[in-house]
Amino acid sequence: MASTPQQSDGPVRPRGPRTRSRASHSLESVLAGAVEILDESGAQGLTIRALATRLGGGVASVYWYVSGRDELLDLAADSVLAGVLEATADVGGGDPIEDIRTIALTMFDAIVDRPWLGAYALRDTTSQIHSLQLYERIGEHVMRLDLTPRQTFHATSAVVGYVIGTAADLGQEPPAAVVSGEVSREEYMASAAAQWRALDAADFPFIHHILDEFDGHDDRDQFLGGLDLLLAGLRLQAQG
Incomplete structure (x- = not known):
């Protein structure tokens, strides 16, 4: 689960170039190329050299915009969350909880299909300005519940942590047999459910209690169930 975002006194631009070689790209194209590689190969596939090759330039043209791979990963993640910020720009004016x-569901959908993203979302908001703005947006809606600063901080952090943590968990790389096509996801989950059914109910009463729900469950529905529980508690706190 992501840690509490670091606070920033204002937007921090990517650090200046180490050399003054002429840049042949734009920051937007560099980040778009990085996201493409991350979506295709995960974090392990993203290197400065691989990105430069994709963009059709030398590594110096990438270093013009970022100081290294860590900053590239942070800014690539931030560029994805910029889309969440844009998609939720008009949210507001209704029930704060809704x-x-x-916003939480939009953020979840952006992360869950990108297994790499959860590790870098809101990792360093001193450079991830869109991530900081997204955290701010959620916090401003929590503020509408008229909670104390401490309650507001905890509530906002709980929502953000639940979204990122759950999306990262559900978006993990599938088992090798599923990736290879040896079995489908449905067949793999059915096999897992069958293994659970074979367990002794006296030793695993909880497993047997929820087996029918687990078998064939929808991950997004599972996420929404937990989110609604969290938000119901937040509503009760606001009414207390």
């Missing part, structure tokens, strides 16, 4: 739910 507005928070809408």
Whole structure:
């Protein structure tokens, strides 16, 4: 689960170049290329050299915009969350809880299909300005519940942590047999459910209690169930 975002006194631009070689790209194209590689190969596939090759230039043209791979990963993640920020720009004016739910679900959908993203979302908001703005947006809706600063901080952090943590967990790389096509995801989950059914109910009463729900469950529905529980508690706190 992501840690609490670091606070920033203002937007921090990517650090200046180490050399003054002429840049042949733009920051937007560099980040778009990085996201493409990350989506295709994960974090292990993203190197400065691989990105430069994709963009059709030398590594110096990438270093013009970022100081290294870590900054590239942070800014690539931030560029994805910029889309969440844009997609939720008009959210507001209704029930605060429903507005928070809408933003949280949009954020979840952006992360869950990108197994690499959860590790870098809101990792360093001193450079991830869109991530900081997204954290701010969620916090401003929590503020509408008229909670104390401490309650507001904890509530906002809980929502963000739940979204990122759950999306990262559900978006993990599938088992090798599923990736290779040896079995489908449905067949793999059915096999897991069958193994659970074979367990002794006296030793695993919880497993047997929820087996029918687990068998064939929808990950997004599972996420929404937990989110609604969290938000219901937040509503009760606001009414207390």
